Amino acid sequence: MTIHQTITAAATPAEQRFLDLYASVCDRLPGAGVPAVRAWREEALDAFAALGVPHRRVEAWKYTDLRALMTAVHPLGGLDAGARADVDASIGRALANIDSYRAVFAGGKFRPDLSTIQGAPGISFTPLCAKLKSEADAAATLAALSLPKGDVVAALSTAFATSGALISIAPGKKLDKPIHLIVIASCEANAYALRHAIKLGDGAEASIIETHVGAGASQAWSYTALDIGKGAALKHARLTQSAAALHLASAKVTLGERAVYEPTHAAIGGALTRSEGTIHFTGPNARATYNAAILARGHSHVDFTLVVDHAAPHCESRELVKAVLDDRAKGVFQGKVAVQRGAQKTDGKQMANALLLSNDAEFDSKPELEIFADDVVCGHGATAGQLDEDLMFYLRARGIPEAQARALLIAAFVGAALDTIDNEGLHTALDEKVAAWLAAK
Amino acid sequence: MLEIKDLRAEVDGKEILKGFNLTVPKGEVHAIMGPNGSGKSTLSYVLSGKDGYEVTGGSATWNGQDLFAMSPEERAQAGVFLAFQYPMEIPGVASLTFLRAAMNAHRKARGEAEISIPDFMRAVKTEAEKLSISMEMLKRPLNVGFSGGEKKRNEVLQMALLKPTLCLLDEMDSGLDIDAIRIAAEGVNRLRSPDTAMIVITHYQRLLNYITPDVVHVMARGQVLRSGGKELAVELEESGYASYGAEAA
Numbered sequence: 001m002t003i004h005q006t007i008t009a010a011a012t013p014a015e016q017r018f019l020d021l022y023a024s025v026c027d028r029l030p031g032a033g034v035p036a037v038r039a040w041r042e043e044a045l046d047a048f049a050a051l052g053v054p055h056r057r058v059e060a061w062k063y064t065d066l067r068a069l070m071t072a073v074h075p076l077g078g079l080d081a082g083a084r085a086d087v088d089a090s091i092g093r094a095l096a097n098i099d100s101y102r103a104v105f106a107g108g109k110f111r112p113d114l115s116t117i118q119g120a121p122g123i124s125f126t127p128l129c130a131k132l133k134s135e136a137d138a139a140a141t142l143a144a145l146s147l148p149k150g151d152v153v154a155a156l157s158t159a160f161a162t163s164g165a166l167i168s169i170a171p172g173k174k175l176d177k178p179i180h181l182i183v184i185a186s187c188e189a190n191a192y193a194l195r196h197a198i199k200l201g202d203g204a205e206a207s208i209i210e211t212h213v214g215a216g217a218s219q220a221w222s223y224t225a226l227d228i229g230k231g232a233a234l235k236h237a238r239l240t241q242s243a244a245a246l247h248l249a250s251a252k253v254t255l256g257e258r259a260v261y262e263p264t265h266a267a268i269g270g271a272l273t274r275s276e277g278t279i280h281f282t283g284p285n286a287r288a289t290y291n292a293a294i295l296a297r298g299h300s301h302v303d304f305t306l307v308v309d310h311a312a313p314h315c316e317s318r319e320l321v322k323a324v325l326d327d328r329a330k331g332v333f334q335g336k337v338a339v340q341r342g343a344q345k346t347d348g349k350q351m352a353n354a355l356l357l358s359n360d361a362e363f364d365s366k367p368e369l370e371i372f373a374d375d376v377v378c379g380h381g382a383t384a385g386q387l388d389e390d391l392m393f394y395l396r397a398r399g400i401p402e403a404q405a406r407a408l409l410i411a412a413f414v415g416a417a418l419d420t421i422d423n424e425g426l427h428t429a430l431d432e433k434v435a436a437w438l439a440a441k
Numbered sequence: 442m443l444e445i446k447d448l449r450a451e452v453d454g455k456e457i458l459k460g461f462n463l464t465v466p467k468g469e470v471h472a473i474m475g476p477n478g479s480g481k482s483t484l485s486y487v488l489s490g491k492d493g494y495e496v497t498g499g500s501a502t503w504n505g506q507d508l509f510a511m512s513p514e515e516r517a518q519a520g521v522f523l524a525f526q527y528p529m530e531i532p533g534v535a536s537l538t539f540l541r542a543a544m545n546a547h548r549k550a551r552g553e554a555e556i557s558i559p560d561f562m563r564a565v566k567t568e569a570e571k572l573s574i575s576m577e578m579l580k581r582p583l584n585v586g587f588s589g590g591e592k593k594r595n596e597v598l599q600m601a602l603l604k605p606t607l608c609l610l611d612e613m614d615s616g617l618d619i620d621a622i623r624i625a626a627e628g629v630n631r632l633r634s635p636d637t638a639m640i641v642i643t644h645y646q647r648l649l650n651y652i653t654p655d656v657v658h659v660m661a662r663g664q665v666l667r668s669g670g671k672e673l674a675v676e677l678e679e680s681g682y683a684s685y686g687a688e689a690a
């Protein structure tokens with residue numbers, strides 16, 4: 001006698017929480033009545049279910065055991081009427097005052113009343129939810145919003161997306177001021193999901209600032225697809241700030257030939273911030289310079305994970321990570337550089353430096369090189385250490401009090417990752433954020 | 442007046458200063474000369490309060506204030522200034538930022554308001570010009586990529602702006618050529634005043650051609666073994682330190 005048994009992966013409580021959440025909101029999500037939208041979401045939900053909530057035995061999540069760190073999923077926000085939002089109070093006046101084309105998402109919804117991006121010259125902007133209303137619109141829009149394989153955060157962001165920024169910058173257009181994408185969690189008891197897609201036409205030049213602010217223990221997951229055309233250039237600053245919130249972000253960046261991408265990521269605090277990205281070179285002579293700064297104390301956990309995929313020859317990538325970790329905070333940098341066959345003359349370098357201000361702070365750095373071409377220059381380095389006592393003494397011997405000397409040196413350490421920012425207002429605003437973080441101890 | 446009495450200090454459990462005595466009245470410049478390992482640099486670190494230099498006995502007072510009861514920053518605010526033998530490079534901190542932080546720390550300690558940016562820039566410019574330091578250089582991170590001479594001039598600039606009353610110059614001439622020594626020494630000479638006491642620590646007599654001391658002390662094995670006028674420095678240059686129980690350097 002033979003026993004036929006079908007084995008299906010049973011959802012553990014970790015996955016079940018998300019599946020239950022979907023079941024409870026699927027009829028109220030934007031485009032719920034549009035079959036194309038529903039199919040798009042459910043394909044993502046299936047992908048999530050197959051991947052499961054990642055844990056430490058999943059290589060890419062080894063240092064960030066999401067299953068252990070995320071023990072509850074909040075009700076989804078952004079389904080009801082817009083919540084109150086005060087941009088100045090949420091992100092700080094210095095950041096709010098940067099002259100920009102502003103797109104504000106508060107409580108999971110686009111807020112036209114707080115935004116200025118609509119109708120900006122050379123920029124096509126649409127909130128995602130506006131494209132989910134009819135079958136025809138949805139079909140055209142969603143065809144371009146495919147789901148990357150094996151990306152849990154992208155899958156969740158897609159399945160639950162209540163909105164997101166769809167931005168397209170016309171070929172050759174050089175923006176006169178930055179686009180500021182401001183994402184504010186308005187309720188600490190909610191989770192928010194957004195899906196963004198940004199496209200720079202060939203030869204376009206733009207600067208994008210993203211500011212993500214949590215509220216209490218709010219949860220946010222987002223996915224951004226970024227397509228940078230031939231000869232286009234994008235400066236991309238991304239700040240995540242909160243005390244106790246959870247941020248899961250994923251971004252997939254595609255660079256055409258001769259494109260230049262200069263991201264600067266900063267994470268200040270947060271219960272859990274995981275920002276993963278892929279930078280994919282598709283044409284020769286493109287360049288990407290990735291800078292990241294982590295400031296974490298208490299029980300914060302900040303994970304920057306980056307894959308640089310050199311699929312074309314003659315491209316250059318640079319990665320610099322500066323982490324300041326105090327108390328029991330944990331910082332993670334996983335940097336993988338993959339050089340595909342034929343990607344000759346690739347020049348890839350990465351460096352991760354951590355400043356550990358307490359014995360219990362932890363920094364995990366995992367560089368990974370995967371090289372299938374023989375004429376390349378690739379290198380990586382990592383350091384972890386404490387404040388230099390000789391430098392401290394030098395400053396104090398000039399009359400600078402110990403706490404101030406410490407703050408000066410820490411700001412200088414982390415500043416190395418922020419110095420590439422050439423927007424003066426943004427630079428000043430970030431310096432202020434760093435100073436405020438240092439003063440809060 | 443600086444009064445050091447029977448000072449004993451150790452580093453890593455090893456006694457370096459072994460009953461060191463020195464009195465420097467205001468307005469005087471005293472040179473301390475000695476062979477390598479005699480404890481000259483240790484003395485400067487002990488007086489300025491560096492960690493790891495443990496005072497095990499004796500006292501040091503500046504104008505009656507017990508130096509060892511004060512933190513390094515408090516000593517600096519009380520007028521003590523150590524010009525480092527090897528000034529630190531501090532990446533990411535612009536010289537101007539550092540200078541302003543230091544000047545404001547001193548002002549705050551005196552209960553004064555912060556210096557205004559125009560006043561600050563004016564003061565820096567005036568002193569920097571005297572030392573042939575460009576403002577462009579001061580916008581760069583402190584001492585990063587500076588030559589030995591530039592670093593020492595930067596020390597003198599800090600001294601000129603902070604106006605200390607007790608200057609400890611630790612081997613100011615090391616690694617400098619004659620021109621660089623002259624510029625730095627001229628800067629130091631401008632700061633001599635009836636209210637300022639200076640200790641010039643040096644291995645060679647050369648520096649004392651530019652900064653004329655009132656008194657020269659020979660230091661060896663953690664003590665002052667002999668004191669005299671400036672002619673003592675010339676004598677040492679000729680005879681060396683061998684008669685003080687040190688190997689010829």
